Amino acid sequence: MNATLETILETSASDCPALSLPDYTPVDELCALQLQRLQAVVERACQHVELFRARMKERGLTPANIHSLADIAKLPFTKKSDLRDTYPFGLFASPMKEIVRLHASSGTTGKPIVVSYTQADLDVWSSVLVRCLSGCGLHRGDIIQVAYGYGLFTGGLGAHYGAEALGATVVPASGGHADRQIMLMRDFGVTAMCCTPTYFLHLIDRAAELGVDLKQLPLRAGVFGAEPWTDSMRAHIEKMSGIEAFDIYGLSEIIGPGVGCECRYHQGLHIFEDHFYPEIIDAETGEPLPDGREGELVLTTLSKQAMPMIRYRTRDITTILTGRCRCGRTLRRIARIGRRSDDMLIIRGVNVFPSQVESALLQIEGTLPHYQIVLTRSSGLDQMEVQVEVTPQMFNDKIGAMQELHEKLQCALDRVLGIRVRVALVEAYSIERSEGKAKRVIDRRRS
Numbered sequence: 001m002n003a004t005l006e007t008i009l010e011t012s013a014s015d016c017p018a019l020s021l022p023d024y025t026p027v028d029e030l031c032a033l034q035l036q037r038l039q040a041v042v043e044r045a046c047q048h049v050e051l052f053r054a055r056m057k058e059r060g061l062t063p064a065n066i067h068s069l070a071d072i073a074k075l076p077f078t079k080k081s082d083l084r085d086t087y088p089f090g091l092f093a094s095p096m097k098e099i100v101r102l103h104a105s106s107g108t109t110g111k112p113i114v115v116s117y118t119q120a121d122l123d124v125w126s127s128v129l130v131r132c133l134s135g136c137g138l139h140r141g142d143i144i145q146v147a148y149g150y151g152l153f154t155g156g157l158g159a160h161y162g163a164e165a166l167g168a169t170v171v172p173a174s175g176g177h178a179d180r181q182i183m184l185m186r187d188f189g190v191t192a193m194c195c196t197p198t199y200f201l202h203l204i205d206r207a208a209e210l211g212v213d214l215k216q217l218p219l220r221a222g223v224f225g226a227e228p229w230t231d232s233m234r235a236h237i238e239k240m241s242g243i244e245a246f247d248i249y250g251l252s253e254i255i256g257p258g259v260g261c262e263c264r265y266h267q268g269l270h271i272f273e274d275h276f277y278p279e280i281i282d283a284e285t286g287e288p289l290p291d292g293r294e295g296e297l298v299l300t301t302l303s304k305q306a307m308p309m310i311r312y313r314t315r316d317i318t319t320i321l322t323g324r325c326r327c328g329r330t331l332r333r334i335a336r337i338g339r340r341s342d343d344m345l346i347i348r349g350v351n352v353f354p355s356q357v358e359s360a361l362l363q364i365e366g367t368l369p370h371y372q373i374v375l376t377r378s379s380g381l382d383q384m385e386v387q388v389e390v391t392p393q394m395f396n397d398k399i400g401a402m403q404e405l406h407e408k409l410q411c412a413l414d415r416v417l418g419i420r421v422r423v424a425l426v427e428a429y430s431i432e433r434s435e436g437k438a439k440r441v442i443d444r445r446r447s
């Protein structure tokens, strides 16, 4: 059977908004639409955003210089620091009377960044979420529990309006209160969860303690995002809960969750290219790289009114995958984002990413996917300790078994990281649980 047809037939046509979605637009039509929208958004930013206008002028560029999609490479980048420097409203391209929503993200340092939406922007946001959720096999009749935080963070309200627009029943649980989350999942017959993957891990553990077997519930899908996670983590989640776990990608600067999402083939995340134009660049030189090469993801909003982002440097490291997905969508895909250039730790001159630690430890029986990296400095030398929780059975077992596990982990980490790190096995639940994004790294090198 034709893959597109197969996907569509997975849900009954009347319940499946995918039929009328632009995910299957022929590539030439998609490119023509992208160019038209790119020209319009550059024009809009030049007219209304002082910083962008000044940078265009410096380069001797006007919107008329954009003749093809490849011309995007001439345009200046936008960085996160630009949002901070123009705090709060300096990058807005619409007057406040047209802006109907503000969101903000709490930066780890200093001022938050603020993002804005017109009603048309919110409609686009909901429409891409509908495409995400329907790509995950969800539709009218599903009961979707949103356990991302509601508020200034884009996760909660983004997923909420998307799930409503899909026609599903939304349970706006927001973050936290694990026992109540589990009660709602069970009593309401929730079929899908939207939250961070680490929070869902926490719910898996807590459900087991409460004697609730997630595999016996109607729950069948999880749409997890807002932090990098690995395929090993997916395998663990699916095994422990019996659900199908999907990776969703997004960032507030671009729109929030819904920039891209996996389909049921789980071969990378489709980017909703009619609204978000992806490029991969060499993070050092800024030069564009061809599809298939790994580098930093750069995104341009093609239809955003209130706050157009031109060539926004996401700091996320990925690859645009070549070849067509078996689902038949014409949208290009990015590989799952396992790391961000911001996450990179430099330990004794070697680059280390928390996701490398995660993938190494999840392959070893007896460990739990809860870990923390503690960095210290002694005699001028960086030391990295990986604290890993082990299952209660293992912890109570004979010392010999713990030693064996310790050696296995040490070998696996040495091999993956290429440097010697300390491994500490700790009791289950001794690492603090997160209600949102996990805190993987404790850096004590300066204190």
Ligand SMILES: [Zn+2]
Pocket: 263, 264, 265, 270, 325, 326, 327, 328, 329
């Ligand atoms: Zn696909």
